[in-house]
Every structure is written in structure tokens, then in C-alpha cells.
Amino acid sequence: xxxxxxxxxxxxxxxxxxxxxxxxxxxxxxxxxxxxxxxxxxxxxxxxxxxxxxxxxxxxxxxxxxxxxxxxxxxxxxxxxxxxxxxxxxxxxxxxxxxxxxxxxxxxxxxxxxxxxxxxxxxxxxxxxxxxxxxxxxxxxxxxxxxxxxxxxxxxxxxxxxxxxxxxxxxxxxxxxxxxxxxxxxxxxxxxxxxxxxxxxxxxxxxxxxxxxxxxxxxxxxxxxxxxxxxxxxxxxxxxxxxxxxxxxxxxxxxxxxxxxxxxxxxxxxxxxxxxxxxxxxxxxxxx
Amino acid sequence: xxxxxxxxxxxxxxxxxxxxxxxxxxxxxxxxxxxxxxxxxxxxxxxxxxxxxxxxxxxxxxxxxxxxxxxxxxxxxxxxxxxxxxxxxxxxxxxxxxxxxxxxxxxxxxxxxxxxxxxxxxxxxxxxxxxxxxxxxxxxxxxxxxxxxxxxxxxxxxxxxxxxxxxxxxxxxxxxxxxxxxxxxxxxxxxxxxxxxxxxxxxxxxxxxxxxxxxxxxxxxxxxxxxxxxxxxxxxxxxxxxxxxxxxxxxxxxxxxxxxxxxxxxxxxxxxxxxxxxxxxxxxxxxx
Numbered sequence: 174x175x176x177x178x179x180x181x182x183x184x185x186x187x188x189x190x191x192x193x194x195x196x197x198x199x200x201x202x203x204x205x206x207x208x209x210x211x212x213x214x215x216x217x218x219x220x221x222x223x224x225x226x227x228x229x230x231x232x233x234x235x236x237x238x239x240x241x242x243x244x245x246x247x248x249x250x251x252x253x254x255x256x257x258x259x260x261x262x263x264x265x266x267x268x269x270x271x272x273x274x275x276x277x278x279x280x281x282x283x284x285x286x287x288x289x290x291x292x293x294x295x296x297x298x299x300x301x302x303x304x305x306x307x308x309x310x311x312x313x314x315x316x317x318x319x320x321x322x323x324x325x326x327x328x329x330x331x332x333x334x335x336x337x338x339x340x341x342x343x344x345x346x347x348x349x350x351x352x353x354x355x356x357x358x359x360x361x362x363x364x365x366x367x368x369x370x371x372x373x374x375x376x377x378x379x380x381x382x383x384x385x386x387x388x389x390x391x392x393x394x395x396x397x398x399x400x401x402x403x404x405x406x407x408x409x410x411x412x413x414x415x416x417x418x419x420x421x422x423x424x425x426x427x428x429x430x431x432x433x434x435x436x437x438x439x440x441x442x443x444x445x446x447x448x449x450x451x452x453x454x455x456x457x458x459x460x461x
Numbered sequence: 462x463x464x465x466x467x468x469x470x471x472x473x474x475x476x477x478x479x480x481x482x483x484x485x486x487x488x489x490x491x492x493x494x495x496x497x498x499x500x501x502x503x504x505x506x507x508x509x510x511x512x513x514x515x516x517x518x519x520x521x522x523x524x525x526x527x528x529x530x531x532x533x534x535x536x537x538x539x540x541x542x543x544x545x546x547x548x549x550x551x552x553x554x555x556x557x558x559x560x561x562x563x564x565x566x567x568x569x570x571x572x573x574x575x576x577x578x579x580x581x582x583x584x585x586x587x588x589x590x591x592x593x594x595x596x597x598x599x600x601x602x603x604x605x606x607x608x609x610x611x612x613x614x615x616x617x618x619x620x621x622x623x624x625x626x627x628x629x630x631x632x633x634x635x636x637x638x639x640x641x642x643x644x645x646x647x648x649x650x651x652x653x654x655x656x657x658x659x660x661x662x663x664x665x666x667x668x669x670x671x672x673x674x675x676x677x678x679x680x681x682x683x684x685x686x687x688x689x690x691x692x693x694x695x696x697x698x699x700x701x702x703x704x705x706x707x708x709x710x711x712x713x714x715x716x717x718x719x720x721x722x723x724x725x726x727x728x729x730x731x732x733x734x735x736x737x738x739x740x741x742x743x744x745x746x747x748x749x
Contacts, residue, residue, distance in 0.1 A: 384707025419672025421717030429709030
């Protein structure tokens with residue numbers, strides 16, 4: 174038996190030894206690149222690679238902000254998670270459209286639609302402006318979101334997509350963030366605990382992101398969570414994804430948040446949306 | 462006539478007075494929101510709003526990185542510049558495809574194609590991986606780029622789109638950046654002066670961006686340049702666009718550039734592309 178003092182010395186030295194072998198604290202190249210997410214939020218496919226169930230679904234609809242949807246799409250895709258775009262807009266015949274037009278006049282093709290998709294591991298609801306407010310009054314879409322939410326691992330929004338989760342009753346009592354536009358007031362309208370200063374907020378299974386480009390940061394935070402088995406708590410895998418995206422942002426000037434924006438510029442932008450009655454409309458949206 | 466000492470005092474105080482009336486150093490709300498770019502890089506349209514000529518064209522092709530294209534697309538669109546996606550991929554019948562599939566399996570519809578677009582004010586060439594290297598050997602596309610470049614105000618690339626500009630001979634003797642992957646060596650291969658540590662580089666009419674998300678920063682820098690008439694040298698208008706995008710990035714961890722990435726992670730990512738022979742392929746691409 175070792176004397177007690179030697180045991181004490183060993184206890185002191187062992188962490189140093191682990192630190193000295195730091196290079197071993199990484200998965201091998203092959204292991205890192207092939208690492209599976211846990212929980213596995215990739216879609217289940219059959220032997221012919223046809224979709225069966227689950228996965229990450231990003232709702233798209235006419236008037237969606239394309240970046241709200243594609244920031245998370247590209248981030249999850251670069252992480253090997255095979256996200257899907259899910260159409261929530263019907264054509265004149267009552268069929269879900271496969272081609273959706275963003276509010277920047279960009280057309281994108283949905284992989285699936287809410288009529289043929291009943292379960293997802295992760296739901297992402299991107300925002301926009303007036304069409305998003307309209308979506309938040311669409312009972313069929315809200316009922317689908319409520320039904321899907323019962324089985325998701327995470328239900329999320331980007332930007333004013335929070336209005337849609339809010340109208341579906343999913344933000345009640347939840348800490349949440351949103352696009353900067355009258356954020357605290359409109360989050361409170363939907364029963365949320367406003368945290369609009371935050372870039373993204375995790376509260377249980379509900380994750381909300383701030384406006385537009387915040388969807389990239391929110392998606393990276395989720396990537397870090399599900400690739401925690403990289404031996405560094407998700408840091409290595411997330412850094413791999415960030416390098417793939419070369420996501421080392423350097424905006425040419427300060428800005429992007431109300432407190433970093435000149436008051437005259439903030440006033441002009443809020444006035445523009447107020448002028449068209451957007452906040453007034455959202456203040457009337459009921460929780461269904 | 463005022464005594465000379467009073468004139469000196471006035472000269473000292475006048476800048477302070479201008480500073481005190483700072484609120485007047487902004488355009489009105491209406492003027493700021495309606496501000497026209499100078500030079501005007503919006504497309505020329507006829508009385509029925511049909512496209513005639515000019516504008517910002519973003520090249521898309523099967524295998525393009527969707528974010529490389531859509532980062533600038535969304536940024537320019539939020540700035541009111543009405544960018545267009547231009548198809549550069551032909552179908553089996555030799556017609557330009559209108560629906561392009563990104564390397565993340567996202568389908569987007571092009572507004573125009575290189576067969577029906579002969580002049581642009583701004584050309585953006587996004588990157589990707591193997592399909593981008595292939596594009597850089599496509600003589601028809603390179604000839605179109607060279608012809609369009611003769612009349613552009615700015616010719617730009619995002620990420621490995623620099624390989625395509627390089628193969629078209631447009632980077633020779635120009636300071637340029639690119640995606641991090643063997644950046645300095647491959648920029649030098651195309652005759653550029655490598656500046657790969659920079660997020661974006663302006664050299665005369667050539668603007669290059671680093672990888673993927675750098676396209677947002679590059680586009681914002683161009684927005685600042687063309688909206689210089691906002692009374693603050695473009696700062697106000699750019700802040701308005703950044704607020705619209707809520708572009709105040711806060712990645713969950715440090716990363717996104719080689720020097721901010723753990724060496725083991727950087728090694729794994731570079732090895733992955735090297736394993737498939739990407740750099741070896743690009744090293745063989747001639748300047749046409």
C-alpha cells in the first residue's frame with residue numbers, strides 16, 4: 174500500500190499529466206469528421222435514402238426572410254445534419270407550393286410541406302414582416318406547429334418567427350428573444366419573459382434567436398450541444414463548422430443592434446415599419 | 462472687420478458648434494430610407510418593370526455554396542439594390558437551367574442566366590468546392606466573365622469564387638483574399654498578391670471576400686461605398702441595413718479563422734479536402 178503522502182502527490186500530479194497529453198484530447202481526423210450528433214437530429218431514411226421521419230425542418234412561406242431560413246439551413250448543413258425546408262404556403266388550388274418566394278424576391282424549392290410532415294426532431298420558424306404576422310393568424314399552420322412541437326426535441330424561431338411560436342402559445346412563461354422591432358413589448362404580448370438583449374435564448378426545449386443573422390449563432394449553439402461527444406464538449410466540432418463557414422465576422426462598422434445604432438438611424442427604421450402599421454397588427458394577434 | 466483674434470476664436474468654436482448641432486447631420490427618415498446609391502448599381506428596368514440592363518448579378522451554379530451567394534444577395538436586397546441570381550449551369554439539352562442545386566442540396570431559382578445577360582454593374586462570383594474548381598475550367602463561363610468584367614464597376618468574388626476570377630485572369634497583380642483553404646498558395650497560383658488574413662480586399666474594381674460568411678461583410682462594405690451621400694459617408698445607411706439584418710454577430714465560441722481554430726481541428730478540416738484532392742486539382746487550373 175502506498176503511503177498517504179504519495180497518494181496525495183499522485184492526486185496533485187494526475188491532472189497535470191492529463192494536461193500534458195492534451196493532443197490526445199481530440200478525436201482523430203476521421204472520428205471528428207464522422208462524429209454523430211447526440212441526440213441524433215438527422216432525418217431517418219429508408220434503404221433507398223427516402224425520407225421516413227424526424228430531422229430538422231425549417232418552415233418557409235411566401236414572404237419569409239430568406240436569411241432567417243438559410244442562416245440555420247447552411248449552418249446545420251455544414252454540420253452534416255441534413256436540414257429540410259418545409260413549405261407552409263398553399264397555392265390557389267389548396268395544395269402546398271413547392272416553390273416559395275422570399276420577401277427579397279428569391280425563390281427556393283421546399284423539400285417537404287406541412288401536409289406530408291408530421292414529426293420533426295427540430296422545428297425552426299423563420300421570420301419576416303407582414304407575411305409573418307399573417308402566418309401567426311393561420312390556424313392550420315398554428316395547429317400543425319402545436320402538434321409537431323409535442324414530439325420535437327427543440328422548437329425554435331429566428332427573428333419575428335417568435336410571433337408565430339407566440340401565437341401558437343409556445344412562448345408562455347418562457348424566456349425568449351426576437352427581432353429588435355418592439356421586441357420586449359411584442360414578446361410580452363405573447364406571454365414570454367422578454368430577453369431581447371440576448372442573441373439567442375434557450376429555455377427548456379424552446380430556443381429563440383434575435384433578428385435575421387442571429388439564426389447563424391443560434392444554430393451554432395445547437396450544433397455545439399449535439400456534438401458534445403467530440404471530447405471538448407462540442408467545441409472542436411463547432412470550430413470545424415465555423416471554419417467551414419469561415420465565420421469570423423468583421424462588419425465594416427459598428428451596428429446591428431439598437432444600442433449600437435445611431436438613434437436617428439434606429440428611429441428611421443422603426444418609423445418605417447410603424448408607418449405601415451406592422452406593430453399595430455401584431456398587437457392584435459391572439460394566442461390560439 | 463473682426464479683429465484677427467476673434468476670427469481665430471471663431472475658427473476654433475465653429476467645429477464645436479457643428480458638433481453641437483449633430484442631430485442635423487442626418488438625412489430625414491424619408492430621405493434616408495429612399496436614398497439612391499451612387500453610382501446607381503440597381504438594374505435598369507422599362508416602364509413595365511421588365512429588366513433592361515445593369516444591376517448586381519450573383520452567379521449561381523450546381524454545387525455553389527448557398528451562403529456564399531445568399532449572404533451578399535440578402536445584404537444587397539436589404540439595402541434596396543435588387544440583386545439578381547444568374548445561372549451558369551446548362552442542362553443536358555444545352556439550355557441554362559433556371560433551378561440550381563447548391564452543395565447543401567438547396568434549390569434556388571435564377572432570375573436570369575449568362576446567355577441572356579451581357580452587362581452588369583456588379584458581378585459576384587460565389588465559391589464552393591469541387592464544382593467551383595470545375596467552373597474555373599469552363600471556357601464559356603470564363604469568357605462571359607471576362608466580357609462582363611470589361612463594363613462592370615466592380616467585379617467581386619466570395620470564398621473560392623476567387624479561383625474562377627483567377628482562372629479568368631482577373632486577379633493578376635491584384636491584392637486579393639479567398640477561403641482559408643491553402644489560400645495564399647492558390648491566390649499566388651492565379652497571379653494575385655495574397656492577403657488571405659483580410660476579411661475582404663478592395664483593389665481597384667476587384668473586390669474579393671474570404672470564405673462563405675465573409676460575403677456579408679464584403680457586401681456591407683460595398684453598401685457603405687455606394688450610399689456615401691447619407692451625410693455620414695455611408696455610415697448611417699449601412700447601420701440601417703445592419704439593423705435590418707440585426708447583424709451584431711456573437712458566435713458561441715471563438716473560431717472561424719485558421720488562427721482562431723484549434724490546430725487539431727484545422728488539420729482535420731484541411732486534411733478532409735486534401736484527401737479528396739481538391740488543392741491538387743486547383744493547382745492544375747490554367748489562367749485562360
